[in-house]
Amino acid sequence: MVRARGVASGIAAALVWLVFLGPLWALLAHLSLHSVVSALSAPGALDPMAISVEASAVSVVVLVALGTPLAYLLARDRLPGARLWESGLLVMLLMPPLVIGLLLVFMIGPATPLGALIARVHLSATNTFLALVVAEIYEAAPYYVLGAQAAFTSVDPRLEQQAVLLGDPPRRTVRRVTLPLAAPGLAMALATAWARAVGAFGAVIIVAYHPYGLPMKIWITLNETGLASALPFALALLVVALPLPLAAYAWSRHARR
Amino acid sequence: MLDVDVIVPRRHFDVSVALTVASGERFALFGPSGSGKTTILDAVAGLVDPIAGHVTLDGVELFSAEAAGHRDRGRRSRPPVVVPPWLRRVGLVRQRPDLFPHLSVEANLVYARDRVDDAHLARLVEVLGIAPILGARPAGISGGQAQRVALARALATRHRALLLDEPYTALDATLRRELTALVRSEVRTAGVPAILVAHELGEAQAFADRMGIIDGGALLQVGAPDEVVRLPASRRVAELVGYRGFVPLPGGAWTGGRLGVVAGVHPQRVRLGADPGSGPVLDASAVDRRPVGAGWGVDLAVGGSVVSCLVADDPPSPGTELSVTLLDPPLFTATGEAVGRSVTGGGR
Numbered sequence: 124m125v126r127a128r129g130v131a132s133g134i135a136a137a138l139v140w141l142v143f144l145g146p147l148w149a150l151l152a153h154l155s156l157h158s159v160v161s162a163l164s165a166p167g168a169l170d171p172m173a174i175s176v177e178a179s180a181v182s183v184v185v186l187v188a189l190g191t192p193l194a195y196l197l198a199r200d201r202l203p204g205a206r207l208w209e210s211g212l213l214v215m216l217l218m219p220p221l222v223i224g225l226l227l228v229f230m231i232g233p234a235t236p237l238g239a240l241i242a243r244v245h246l247s248a249t250n251t252f253l254a255l256v257v258a259e260i261y262e263a264a265p266y267y268v269l270g271a272q273a274a275f276t277s278v279d280p281r282l283e284q285q286a287v288l289l290g291d292p293p294r295r296t297v298r299r300v301t302l303p304l305a306a307p308g309l310a311m312a313l314a315t316a317w318a319r320a321v322g323a324f325g326a327v328i329i330v331a332y333h334p335y336g337l338p339m340k341i342w343i344t345l346n347e348t349g350l351a352s353a354l355p356f357a358l359a360l361l362v363v364a365l366p367l368p369l370a371a372y373a374w375s376r377h378a379r380r
Numbered sequence: 381m382l383d384v385d386v387i388v389p390r391r392h393f394d395v396s397v398a399l400t401v402a403s404g405e406r407f408a409l410f411g412p413s414g415s416g417k418t419t420i421l422d423a424v425a426g427l428v429d430p431i432a433g434h435v436t437l438d439g440v441e442l443f444s445a446e447a448a449g450h451r452d453r454g455r456r457s458r459p460p461v462v463v464p465p466w467l468r469r470v471g472l473v474r475q476r477p478d479l480f481p482h483l484s485v486e487a488n489l490v491y492a493r494d495r496v497d498d499a500h501l502a503r504l505v506e507v508l509g510i511a512p513i514l515g516a517r518p519a520g521i522s523g524g525q526a527q528r529v530a531l532a533r534a535l536a537t538r539h540r541a542l543l544l545d546e547p548y549t550a551l552d553a554t555l556r557r558e559l560t561a562l563v564r565s566e567v568r569t570a571g572v573p574a575i576l577v578a579h580e581l582g583e584a585q586a587f588a589d590r591m592g593i594i595d596g597g598a599l600l601q602v603g604a605p606d607e608v609v610r611l612p613a614s615r616r617v618a619e620l621v622g623y624r625g626f627v628p629l630p631g632g633a634w635t636g637g638r639l640g641v642v643a644g645v646h647p648q649r650v651r652l653g654a655d656p657g658s659g660p661v662l663d664a665s666a667v668d669r670r671p672v673g674a675g676w677g678v679d680l681a682v683g684g685s686v687v688s689c690l691v692a693d694d695p696p697s698p699g700t701e702l703s704v705t706l707l708d709p710p711l712f713t714a715t716g717e718a719v720g721r722s723v724t725g726g727g728r
Contacts, residue, residue, distance in 0.1 A: 284427055285478040287465045289492040289537060303482045 162355035171340035179320040182259040186267045194271030216265035220325025223261050227330045254331035259320040267316035274308025307375030314371035321364040382573040386423045386433035395419045395597035401573035408576045408588035416597040417577040421543045426465030471539035473547040477530035479518035486514040492537045501536035542574040560586050593617050615716035618644040625687030634660040643709035650689035654703040664704045666696040
């Protein structure tokens with residue numbers, strides 16, 4: 124009985140791998156080492172990767188700095204109109220990225236008051252590095268904030284109360300109790316946000332066609348020279364996007380034990 | 381000394397309580413679930429803010445706010461005083477031990493660092509037998525061990541008051557007795573006021589010098605642990621402390637001539653047979669009997685209601701007609717107010 128169940132669950136796992144990761148196998152099957160090396164060793168070929176990593180790193184830093192306190196306040200119901208904030212985040216999560224891009228043009232495009240304000244400090248939020256970061260933040264923010272909120276909600280508030288009664292002011296309580304206990308969930312939220320930011324495309328193609336990050340590079344290569352030459356960049360994108368989430372997953376599994 | 385006089389709004393009622401606990405005194409708050417016991421502890425600890433009243437500990441005002449009505453009359457009122465909980469130095473042990481799961485038992489014990497009395501902690505670790513688990517994480521120890529650690533943490537940290545919110549409820553009887561005895565002596569030695577919240581009368585009585593009966597957010601009676609059971613101030617208090625039935629007494633010597641008086645029947649204060657010197661004697665018939673602990677529980681039909689009593693031996697079989705004596709029962713008017721003891725025959 125137990126054995127039969129083990130076999131059944133093994134088959135199910137194999138099916139999941141086949142169905143969901145089939146395209147990944149296909150990608151690896153269609154790539155030769157030679158094509159990858161020649162595509163990525165061309166002059167300037169690694170620039171999109173650098174741009175993607177830099178923009179995503181900036182986005183994630185901004186998200187952690189602003190999103191973590193927001194997520195904590197939402198989790199502890201300490202924000203006036205908390206449900207409104209949550210709905211806003213859900214709308215961001217559910218809105219097609221392409222639409223986010225269009226709306227961003229209306230919000231921070233050069234002809235808008237905000238765009239004009241940005242122009243005053245000699246910056247622009249269209250087709251610049253800043254625009255890329257903004258688009259990535261918009262696509263990744265709900266994943267980080269809602270994930271971090273869930274992580275904080277999982278911390279028993281009674282433990283925080285106990286820390287406070289043992290003499291820790293709120294900030295020290297956050298540092299000694301809340302953050303360590305929420306860390307596995309926060310790591311997962313951060314990793315998801317990273318993967319979303321690195322892979323952001325829908326909003327990016329509207330407001331930040333330049334400078335090319337990896338997703339734009341894939342899109343342009345696909346259009347200009349076809350699928351085969353875009354595949355090495357697809358592999359590069361996976362190599363950039365996936366290790367952090369996988370490491371975070373492994374660590375959070377370990378930390379929760 | 382801890383002086384509490386607060387009004388804390390809750391969803392269905394306001395908790396409005398005034399009580400004083402001397403240094404080194406053990407006070408128990410006894411009442412049913414949802415009666416507002418924990419709210420009072422939270423107000424003392426600073427985890428909830430009352431809308432009015434004051435909390436004073438050793439002469440230091442921890443909380444103080446005037447009722448809104450005073451301000452409405454245009455008086456110049458003092459701004460409210462709210463000392464935050466991390467400065468109050470009030471220890472709280474709850475039913476769930478609240479150990480930090482990411483820290484070892486030892487790190488939990490010394491969490492408050494500069495407030496921990498190391499020598500005292502070492503003694504508690506020995507007395508409570510938690511030395512072998514100091515390196516373990518809370519997830520790896522039993523519930524009883526976790527509660528001992530929580531208690532050791534609260535007792536080894538220098539607090540100015542100790543609050544215990546049903547800390548033993550999940551523990552077996554032997555450990556409960558052990559820990560109660562330990563806390564009693566610790567409170568005496570430390571000389572701090574201690575409040576225990578309990579919904580089991582025995583637990584409250586085992587702990588307290590004095591206890592308060594609370595129901596619906598109001599303190600109904602405060603007295604010695606035996607006094608609140610022998611002399612309940614109202615029929616509601618009597619119900620809460622274990623009086624299971626209320627039977628009408630005919631007007632006569634026991635009621636001081638009053639009519640419409642009912643006597644509270646406590647299962648442990650009923651004697652089978654007539655003993656007119658000890659209390660009113662009533663006609664009864666046995667309805668049912670069953671083993672209770674080392675003796676018997678007997679259900680008796682008395683004056684139209686069924687009451688339970690406990691006897692050591694020879695429980696009457698169902699259907700037996702007999703006389704029973706209520707041992708010095710508390711008496712109440714039809715509206716539930718106490719009218720005094722039957723033997724003394726008058727009001728208190």
